Amino acid sequence: MKKLSLDYKQLPLIATMSLFIVMFAIGSMRYTGFLSTQVFLNLFVDNAFLIILAVGMTFVIISGGIDLSVGSVIALTSMVAASLTMNAGLSPWIVIPISLSVGTIIGLGQGYLIHYYNLQPFIVTLAGMFLARGLSYLISVESIAISSPFFDYMAGTRIPLGGGNFISISVVIALIVVLFAVYVSLFTKFGRNVYALGGSEQSALLMGLPVARTKILIYTFSGFCASLAGLVFTFYMLSGYALHANGMELDTIAAVVIGGTLLTGGAGYVAGSVVGVLITGIIQTMIVFEGTLSAWWTKIAIGVLLFFFIVLQRVIVLRTKPK
Amino acid sequence: MKEQAPRLVMEGIDKEFPGVKALSNVNLTLYPGEVHALMGENGAGKSTLIKVLTGVYTIDKGTVTYEGKDIHVKSPHDAQDMGITTVYQEVNLCTNLSVTENIFIGREIMKNGRIKWKEMNKRAVELLKRLNLDIDVTKLLSSYSVAIQQMVAIARSLNVSAKVLILDEPTSSLDRDEVKQLFAVINKLKSEGMAIVFVSHFLEQVYEISDRITVLRNGEWVGEYAIEDLPRLELVGKMIGKELNEMSSISKERKSSVKGEAILHAQNLSKKGRIEPYDLELHKGEIVGLAGLLGSGRTELARLLFGADKADTGELKISGNKKVLKTPKQAIANRIAFCSEDRKAEGIIPELTIRENMILAMQGMYGWFKYISKKRQMEIADEYTKLLNINPPNPEQLIKNLSGGNQQKVMLARWLITNPEVLILDEPTRGIDIGAKTEIMKLMVKLSGEGMSILFISGELEEILRTCDRIAVLRDRKKVSEIVNKDHQTQHEVMTEMAGGV
Amino acid sequence: MLKSLMKSKLFWPIVILVIILLINLFFDRGFFQIEVRNGRLAGSLVDILNRGAPLMLISIGMTLVIATKGIDLGVGSVIALSGAIAATTVADASEGSLAPLFAAIALAIFVCMVAGAWNGFLVSRIGVQPIVATLILMVAGRGVAQLVTQGQITTVYYDPYTFIGGGYLLGLPFSIFIVVAVLLLALFVTRKTAMGLFIESVGSNPEASRLSGINSKNILMMVYIFSGFCAAIGGLILSSNVASADGNNAGLWYELDAILAVVIGGTSLMGGRFYLMGTIIGALIIQSLTTTIYSIGIPPETNMVVKAIVVLIVCLLQSPEFRSKVFGSFKAKKAVESEDDKGVTLS
Missing domain, CATH: 3.40.50.300 (P-loop containing nucleotide triphosphate hydrolases)
Known part of the structure; x- marks a missing residue:
């Protein structure tokens, strides 16, 4: 009995893993050329920014919140990076820190408002979403193409993995972020406080945990991740554009939920979110391989998965309640 | 030491x-x-x-x-x-x-x-x-x-x-x-x-x-x-405690013998972990008190009679007919009313006015399409504001701005308006001043005189002794005895049962 | 008199609306002029009403959802879905008959109400939080809309269809009549039946409502279905305006604008009291803001920044913590009390 309820909590993660394996297997059987290392690696190459976003979002959702601003922050970061590089002609050593601070500051502000004025994360980050998107329009309505040796290098470098397979620098950055986040979530006080906060904010307060600091730091970290993802996205697109990453906050939330994190907070794993991103990636890949299926099937498929996981979560929450 | x-x-x-x-x-x-x-x-x-x-x-x-x-x-x-x-x-x-x-x-x-x-x-x-x-x-x-x-x-x-x-x-x-x-x-x-x-x-x-x-x-x-x-x-x-003096004005002619069919008859009703199986009868015009210390299962007992919780076992007869109450709505349709002890969480609708809070249960009975006209609502609200001496006497005031005692009176009004046969009052006097307490108890006595049956839960034994015909005593989530309220001996009996195992 | 006026929930929204309109007058003396061209009323004010019609409609539905302490993130997708269904239905219709028009409208409204019922089902029966439940449709709805249009921008060559959003009746844009009709319907149902009372009561205190014999599940269900209905009509107008349907971009951001309109109109995100007229004014504020920004030559991109700031200010003004910090001690006491409530309920 005791063992059973423990398994319940891990059910979403197990479901996620199995889903990924099953999908990869189906793809491999159905389509020639699917079962290759590079197809697998491309999931990372094409979704590096989404992985970074998902990492930040995982912390937010585990703590019981939500961050809708991340997609817009990507656009804003890309615009800041592009205009500083192309219009101001600054060196990447200055551009990168400034770009990274963009999302970090927005996240910090959001966290502050959410905690100290007890506003709903949903509405605050919604405002942040408008703000970031609007600011990027203010920089320029047009897309700014980037051509600088640094950005070209970051975009074009292929890191060979043998056998003709390769990954990009962005993948390395994403993996570093993932490893860092896994470490933080499992082995630091901050990481554990995030889980405690998601379990019960009231309990966390009564247990004397630094709720204010933790909460603000969570949104700051998510903002930082969004900016970093923005840079990686800029490497990928080699342009800054106010319409970049439109609606990507939804893709991110979907990936995190499919990755087994409870939307009500308190449970989830960074690694699960990575698998969640890979699943959304594999859906796209399969649709490409299928050829006859159109892109919108991705949205429908993700919606269906989302529904499946949300209902699964609901069942788990009901089962594990002591009553 | x-x-x-x-x-x-x-x-x-x-x-x-x-x-x-x-x-x-x-x-x-x-x-x-x-x-x-x-x-x-x-x-x-x-x-x-x-x-x-x-x-x-x-x-x-x-x-x-x-x-x-x-x-x-x-x-x-x-x-x-x-x-x-x-x-x-x-x-x-x-x-x-x-x-x-x-x-x-x-x-x-x-x-x-x-x-x-x-x-x-x-x-x-x-x-x-x-x-x-x-x-x-x-x-x-x-x-x-x-x-x-x-x-x-x-x-x-x-x-x-x-x-x-x-x-x-x-x-x-x-x-x-x-x-x-x-x-x-x-x-x-x-x-x-x-x-x-x-x-x-x-x-x-x-x-x-x-x-x-x-x-x-x-x-x-x-x-x-x-x-x-x-x-x-x-x-x-x-x-x-004892707050005898203020309430001495309340007197009731107690019905020493009850005859005929019970209006409400619970047999072997229970809910696991909340209240052990109990029997309870309530007759027309009778006030039955539930006495017991905090956590003895008083509220839990009452909630089963109103369908607020679903009973695991037992059956309920209303005017002799077997009924299964799954929701409060069904209980209200059977003319049972329940005034919860937790006014804030289960009673008032803070954002609404006194008038709207009052007519809510009656409107619930009518359904959403058969709207009680504004004019009728005003009349009802005015009538009950006067009857219960609610302050401020302005039915358009938001209920969240009222004192606890006045909020309680609005809750009472909500249920009286539905003209129930059985009124369950769970700690109606908690957290309100002594004047309002006395008014509420006088009202109970008056209502029972007019034929309403009342189940009265109170942590203040004195209130129960003042008003009730019979007293059911609970201890450790179990109904342990039922005592007819007849003389000054009753207090001692009830307290002994409440304390238990002396 | 003035005091009671200021206390009215509509006071500040109206003041803001008037200020925005006056700013326009300052830059354009002819702003308030309304003239008759070809038997049609024309002018900036008519324009604002006409362009604001879809937002007003969607906000009406959103108001009732928010009053139940819920939220409907799916409306933007439902707008796209409605336009897609209607446009595909009439795409190849022949001019002579009006039957395809009514078929398209009926079909679009029906499907969108089913979508609303789906949201209502998840919220009221499964017990999923509204944000989460409606997120599903927000993601998948657009996919379905694109599925309907086969990913193309479906162009309509059937004139009667353009009447919904572009037609004129009695010299006024037809869309205004639609808004008035839906608004009257909503006002009737919420103020002349007990539905309004039930919605407010469920939103303010669900448990107390249940104990008063109100079936909150059905109320929730109806509210989400109505929101789907409003989004359907809004989607019809938007798609009719451009005589096409774009599953990908139609109704983008509308859920957010609608939430904003509701909040500006005085309805709290915490549920309870709702103000349909306030919402209408809120939607008009958003629309005239957009118009203003265009007309006085500020880059239109500022719009989003302004919206963001407005959202934050409105939310901060609704936050007891903020008010107690900024305004005096009386309200501070209230905040303490609410803190106490939390403590008591949790202990």
Whole structure:
């Protein structure tokens, strides 16, 4: 009995893993050329920014919140990076820190408002979403193409993995972020406080945990991740554009939920979110391989998965309640 | 024991919330190695006192001396650092974390900025061994029973080397064996010199484990007694108090014999973990009182009669016909009304006006399409505002701006408007001033005279004795007896039954 | 008199609306002029009403959802879905008959109400939080809309269809009549039946409502279905305006604008009291803001920044913590009390 309820909590993660394996297997059987290392690696190459976003979002959702601003922050970061590089002609050593601070500051502000004025994360980050998107329009309505040796290098470098397979620098950055986040979530006080906060904010307060600091730091970290993802996205697109990453906050939330994190907070794993991103990636890949299926099937498929996981979560929450 | 210096002294504590004086001039003295029971009924101020001590609230007035020094506790964290910890009834831990984490979170064992899980798990096992508990500490807390969760909460306080341990209703969701296990732990900690505050509404347990008792009533300090100097009956008397004078104007001709078919007849009704199977009859024009201490199952009993909870067993007959009540809506359709004890959570609709709050249940009966006209609503609201003497006499006022007593009257109006045959009143007099209390009880007597049957729940025995024809007594979630209210002997009988096992 | 006026929930929204309109007058003396061209009323004010019609409609539905302490993130997708269904239905219709028009409208409204019922089902029966439940449709709805249009921008060559959003009746844009009709319907149902009372009561205190014999599940269900209905009509107008349907971009951001309109109109995100007229004014504020920004030559991109700031200010003004910090001690006491409530309920 005791063992059973423990398994319940891990059910979403197990479901996620199995889903990924099953999908990869189906793809491999159905389509020639699917079962290759590079197809697998491309999931990372094409979704590096989404992985970074998902990492930040995982912390937010585990703590019981939500961050809708991340997609817009990507656009804003890309615009800041592009205009500083192309219009101001600054060196990447200055551009990168400034770009990274963009999302970090927005996240910090959001966290502050959410905690100290007890506003709903949903509405605050919604405002942040408008703000970031609007600011990027203010920089320029047009897309700014980037051509600088640094950005070209970051975009074009292929890191060979043998056998003709390769990954990009962005993948390395994403993996570093993932490893860092896994470490933080499992082995630091901050990481554990995030889980405690998601379990019960009231309990966390009564247990004397630094709720204010933790909460603000969570949104700051998510903002930082969004900016970093923005840079990686800029490497990928080699342009800054106010319409970049439109609606990507939804893709991110979907990936995190499919990755087994409870939307009500308190449970989830960074690694699960990575698998969640890979699943959304594999859906796209399969649709490409299928050829006859159109892109919108991705949205429908993700919606269906989302529904499946949300209902699964609901069942788990009901089962594990002591009553 | 008394020769020792006290570990903690609270003196002359005052705490006021807007509109409510929660504590006035309350004292508490704790010695090392004692179990000190803190007793009082609803609203006595136990919870507030604990929260003041642990820094959840600040103190308005009064001093706290801890190990000889004056202290000001600013936050729960502050209190823990000093060695004052609390284990709450609804265990305030994070059930989504492992046992180990719940013991250590906030004070993790770190090395080079990294949490040492292995060491923490080892320490957790050791700590729990001290409490005679051998469980897998890496599992989530939610996979264990509430009893074990409580032990874990205690282990957490041991880890911070607590000197004062407050147990707030720790036994209310434990079974007999689990209580025994907890008491063994309490005795062990006591022998190690811990000062333990024990809050419980189970008298038997209080008498089994405690050394001394502090009694509070209505936010005031009643007294401090050694356990052997305070017999159960006397304790109950001190807790429930007597407010005789004001109510002496209420008199009722008691119906000594009840005839005919009961209007409401419950047989063997029960809900697991809430109330054990009970029988109850309610006749026309009768007031039946439910007496019992806090947590004895009074509310739980009543909720089954209203369909607020679904019964697991038994059957209910209304005017002789068998009915199954699954929702309050069905109960209302059968002309039963239920005025909840928790006005804030289950009674008022804070954002709506007095008028809208009043007509809500009647409109619920009619359904959404058959709207009671504004004019009719006004008439009803005016009528009941006058009848119940509601202040301010403006039906368009938002109910959240009213005092507790007036909110209660609006709730009464909500149900009277539906013209029920059976009216269940759960602590209608709690937290309201004495004038309003008297008015409400007079009204009850009048209504029963007009043929309404009333089930009256109150923590104030005096109120029940004043108004009821029969009194059902509950203890430990069980209906233990039924007493016809006839003479001055009744009070003693009821109190004896409430206290139990003397 | 002035005091009671200021206390009215509509006072500040109206003041803001008037200020925005006056700013326009300052830059354009002819702003308030309304003239008759070809038997049709024309002018900036008519324009604002006409362009604001879809937002007003969607906000009406959103108001009732928010009053139940819920939220409907799916409306933007439902707008796209409605346009897609209607446009595909009439795409190849022949001019002579009006039957395809009514078929398209009926079909679009029906499907969108089913979508609303789906949201209502998840919220009221499964017990999923509204944000989460409606997120599903927000993601998948757009996919379905694109599925309907086969990913193309479906162009409509059937004139009657353009009447919904572009037609004129009695000299006024037809869309204004639609808004008035839906608004009257909503006002009737919420103020002349007990539905309004039930919605407010469920939103303000669900448990107390249940104990008063109100079936909150059905109320929730109806509210989400109505929101789907409003989004359907809004989607019809938007798609009719451009005589096409774009599953990918139609109705983008509308859920957010609608939430904003509701909040500006005085309805709290915490549920309870709702103000349909306030919402209408809120939607008009958003629309005239957009118009203003265009007309006085500020880059239109500022719009989003302004919206963001407005959201934050409105939310901060609704937050007891903020008010107690900024305005005096009386309100501070209230905040303490609410803190106490939390403590008591949790202990």
